[in-house]
Amino acid sequence: MLSFLLLLLVTTTASQLVAVGEGGNDTNGVNMKKCLDKERNALLLFKAPLQHPDDCLSTWRVDEHDCCKWSGVMCSTQTGHVTELYISGCSFVGEISHSLLNLTYLNILDLSYNSFHGTIPTFIGSLTELSYLDLSYNSFNGTIPRSIGSLRELRRLDLSFNSLYGTIPPEFGNLTNLQELHLDSVGRCRVEKVEWLSHLSRLEDLRMDGISLASANHWVDAILSLPKLTHLSLGGCELSQVMYPYSSFLNSSSSSSSISDLSLQNNNLTSSMYRWLLPLTSNSLQILDLSGNMLDGIPKYLGNICSLVSLDFSDNSAIIKFPDFLTNLSGCTSLTLADLIAYGSQFTGSLSNEIQKFSSLGYLDLSDNHLSGSISEKLWELPMLVILDLSFNNLIVPSTYHLSSLSYGKDIHLRSCKMLGPRFPKWIQTLKNLYRLDLSNTGISDTIPLEFWDMWPSQLIYLNLSSNNISGKLPDLLSNFATYSVIDLSSNSFNGQIPKLSSALATLDLSRNKFSGGISFICQIVDGWLEFIDLSHNSFIGQLPDCLWHFKDLKVLNLGHNNLFGRLPPSIGSLIQLQVLYLYKNNFSGELPLSLKNCTSLISLNLGANKFYDNVPVWIGENLSGLYFLLLRSNKFFGTIPLQLCQLSNLQILDMSMNNLHGSIPSCLSNLTSMVQQGGFSQDVQYSTKYLQGSYVDNAMIEWQGDEREFSRTLKLVKSIDLSSNNLTGQIPYQITNLFNLIALNLSKNELSGEIPPKIGEMINLEILDLSRNSFSGRIPSRMSHMSFLNYLDLSYNNFSGRIPTSTQLQSFQPSRYNGNAHLCGPPLTKKCPGDEESESPPIIGKSEGDGEDIDDELERWFYIGGGMGFVTGFWIACGVLLFNRRGRHAFFQFYDSFKDWVYVKVVVFIANLQ
Template identity: 30%
Template sequence: MSLVVPSSLLNLTSSLEHLSLRSCNLQGNFPSQVFQLLSLQLFDLSDNSHLGGNLPESSLSSTLEYLNLDSCQFYGSIPDVFGKMQKLTYLSLFNNSFDGEIPTSIFNLASLSYLRLSSNKLRGPLPRNISGLSFLQEFQMDNNFIIGHVPSWLFSLPSLSYLELQNNRLTGPIDHIEMPNLILQGVYLSNNGISGSFPSSFFRLVNLIAVDLSSNNLSGTFTANVLSKLINLEDLDLSNNSLLSLSNNSIGVNYSFPNLRYLRFSSCNIQKFPSFLRKAESLLVLDISKNKISGQIHKWEIEGMSLASLNLSYNFLTGIDLFAFENLTQVDLSSNLLQGSLPILSTTSDFMNLIISGNNLTGEIPYSYCNLTSLNVLILANNSLGGKIPECLGNFSHLSILDLRMNKFHGIIPNSFVNESQLITFNLNGNQLEGILPRTLGYCRFLQVLDVGNNCLYDTFPHCLGVLSGLKVLILRSNRFHGAIYNSTPAFYFPELRIIDVSHNDFTGLLPSSYFKNLTGMRDVHEEESELVYMGTGFSTVSYPFYYDDSVMVILKGSYVELTRIPMAFSTIDFSSNRFHGHIPEELGELKIPEELTSLTFLSVLNLSHNKLEGDIPHGKQFNTFSNDSYIGNSGLCGFPLTKKCHNEEEPRAPPSKFDEDDDSAVLFNWKFAVAGYGCGLVLGLSLGYIVFVTGKPWWVVNKVEKYQQKFVRRCTHRHKKRKTQKPNQKPNQRS
């Protein structure tokens, strides 16, 4: 109904009782007079995202029982016009742009059973006292800007089942509850600034099923005794309350948790593994990551637990017997102090996610892991594992993420990937792998990230991967790839590629201008991708969401930088330190540096240094943002930003400076370049700061960086010396 003029609805008969225009694509400002039809009982305008306007300042129809304006574009304040609407049982204004304070007349509606004002811009505090809402069953006011304390009357409404106030700006302690509601089932107050300890009256809400108070400033100690009082509780999330702790003083005491299924205490200053949870026979998900649990978790502490998902990442663990868990399907032990071999897993478990990165593990991947045919995720990065990569991993059709980077694996990469492979991320960076890149990777039609940089591979450019329509990251850096990249039939090659790094290899010939024409993923950045959106993979297992952020090492301003999260708007092309050459006359439209690159306006980094390129450097658009570091070591190049002039050129082609003449630090500035830079800087800064602050282990970060830099500086130096001693056409005999 996009062509229907909303004002035509004013001709509706005054005796109309039910009016539903849900999902009709109405557009423009809605006439406020319709809200005042004298006989109107049900009015549904929801899901008309192009419809807007203000609610009328005069009274709405007193006959209304159901009013739904979800997901429109209504704005302005909500007028205080609900005083005479005593028949109203359903009021939902979800996902609009209403602002200002909540009108007090809403809290006095005697018949209201459903109130949803979520996802607006509402401000101010909730009232301290109310006289209505005796029949209210659901109170949803999340994702607004509500301030002040959490008033006690919210927990005393006699009919309330669900209370949702998450993602607001509530502060202070939870008020003492005089008359606790005995039917309240769900309380969601996460992402606020609520402080203080729990009032003892809170634990008299004995019918609570789900409680989410994560990401607040709660303090005190949460004991097994208190937890056992909530006998119907199934889901408890108290994560990210750094002053809160979980006591383990219940050894030998017979507490019962008959219904507890999901327990999350991440970042809560926990010192010991809560062994009393062995008596929570229904517990499926336990997240106690980012705490201070140290040493060995003994078998007696976990024996008998029927967990399906266990997250102990970012602690100080030195050992745990995973074989004691018979039903475990998802485990995250990343960033601990585990040593020795990979843990032996129960053969009765159908493992889906196994994450043990960032430890001190040694040895090989056990052959028994070939029985884990249900694996979705296998992340063993940043350890000291060695041996060969098992051939069976390529046969896992369900495997989505295989991350083995920064280990000591050697031998060849398995060439056993199957047609129905679900592989999305394949990261082997920083190992000692040899041979060729397996051609069966071309079967992995969902592949988005392929990183085999810093190995010993000896191969030609993998043209077969060009048909992978979703490939976004291709890193072949620091191997022994050789030969020409150019392909005479590159139809639809790499359409979604955002990052390509083939630097420090032995590629020769001309730069492949035909490839650059097809890099639509760099050229056609969608509007939503220009915001801070990241590459990654997400899915749910055992009712617990899992999200993996892709990360890569790139060279920025001559230094290795790890992007722990890759912004979708970030693009880089690094062809440096190869043997590209050639100059073809411009009038024939042939290659110097391809003019096609100038249209890649979101390209953040371009590195063509240390090749044998010749001719004019293209100018305009994104090329005006690159410094001379992008082209050094190409004696045949000329033009801006290099000082070397081209033929018939008197001055370097530089755009006029927008800085003062006396500003010695004047630099070229491009907003798109700056946004990408700020995005990466924000990611790196926040990630590093978070790790240091939360883990308290800045020495770990320092050691990782120094170890990585020393390793690759030695390798690059050795390779550079070796190249200097070789003849121009001589192939290297072995990997440096």
């Protein structure tokens, strides 16, 4: 009865607070106290300097006098004082105003998930009534103010995910009422002394991930002194560098722990840490994270923690025999363990029958290890197993199993395992409640039984059968898949036309098959969630249907390498979320639809190898400002290169080769700042489908070192300009030499003239330079001898003259790279430059073959030859060793290059004298 009355009292109080927040009236309609003018003005002053794009504070208006009605503001129903302030996730930018000091009764302050910057103000320590302070997920920098230690009523403090640095203030030990302390991922903070932790006797949740504890001796003792601590997370705290993590507790029977959730990931710990881990792992431990270390196994005492439910052992770098690992874990833990996560470690051996002891196991992830042998049938007999991931091992999957039919869904991931026999596994059809299935790259060479597609009506979420040799036709796929599902059948031998598809799909990948017919089937996918469609590398024919307005969420559309033709439909402009449009190698023609400029989210636009006939649209530069990759090669574009393309500051690849462009090269290409700065596209093009693992990696065909080459995972590292095979005239603008991080520049097969800009040698990262088949003249700039990374050069068929500058690179290319320049001379060409010829010495008369002087001359000649060869050999041995020293290699590189050139010249002159 007492508990019921307490519950009623709490519920009534909460209702009154909500009423105050919404309208300022209690449940009986009686007016509550309005907020005080002083506090109302304080809130307006707090809001004034902030940038708030989401307009979360739209209710904070000057004409609304009762601030207790404002969003995120809670007031006392009796006094009208502001007691709680929730402004989370509003993307605010700015600093915290001192006006908050006027909220003297503030009990809760939550400013998390914004972009507040500057230092955490010291005046926060004056808000002495605070019991809850959350400043996490912002951009605060500087040191953590000591004044926070004055907040004696504080029960929860969260400063995580900021850019703070320095030492954690020992004044935190004054927060004796603290129950939660979250300091994880705050930047470059460290703890030098841990005595203050022992004063936080009420602490239940401590998270300090990313804070260095390298100097914090006896931290284990401090943790053990916290009697109520249940959650401890010390990931990435440099624990392996702590000299003495404990003092004498190992000999103390009173040392015990109440921790139920312990995380020690990413600390480079070795198995020697288990001696101090033992006191932290009592029978209250339920979750243990040891991932990202260098552990070579686990001790048997971990297998006797009868409360352990989850163990994360992933990404450990020591080689471990998996059967031994299971043996040490198979005490009473085997009866309670529900999650065993150990992907990306160094497990070897087989999946032994020991696995059958783990009767509670529901989630088993052993992917990306070195397991071998046949998968034990005992694994499939585990009654609770729901999620199984054995991908990327050397395991063999038997063709038959005796599987239990569970009443709940099952996920099976066997990617890159090998099926025993090439037939499609029949045991799959015994799983009546399958949700996710990944059998990609498993060596299946067969057709799929028709009954397979009828097994799971409206429940499949993820199906990946890619990279096999599965053939045959697809049936209608209308009722098999759940909402927001994924189908990946790429890289097989499916053929025929595409049947009816479900509108529930989010991802459809049918690329690299033998499908044919039209693609009007995509018009059937209406009112759905389609985000990704890849039909590339098939034999589809026909036009792209004008029904694309259905796909407002589409992020990737890849139709490359087919036989599609006709104009692009106007509805393509409806794809306002589109990031990747890949139409390479089809027969599309006509002008680009103006509506395409609405696709302002585009990152990659690849229209190459088609028959588009148009001026290069200026709106590409004006509207598609987010482009990283623009490929228009091998079309019928004409006119000049629009200056507006220079506005694409993120552009890393510009390929307009093999068109009918004329005019000059815009000097403003130097504004492509992504080709000037270090780094570039920092991540793969992402498209978020809930159940797809990984991200879409864009690809492109690029002319590279004279050949067409497909780039995929390394595409984001390429920085290239290709304007070859057009009708461009004029000179190379000198401004283009400011693109210091350009890797490839191809201007070949144009009508360009003039001299190469002298500063081209400053483009030190250039690996490919093709200026062939133009009308360039003058000397090859001497500074090109400094282009140490140049590994492809073609200057043939121009009007260059003079000596080829001497350097390691320029003499290493075939003479054909300089052909067609009648007035060029010097190595590697056989044509000598004026002054290289020297008069031959007259023969010495009166010397016989047996004269000692003649023998001495011969010995001297061989001495120099042998000395030169020895020098060169020793030099290259030294350089070979240096190649394995990254730091030394870069420091030594310039000296190495110039010295090697000197040796080369001396050897050439020496051999010429011998001859």
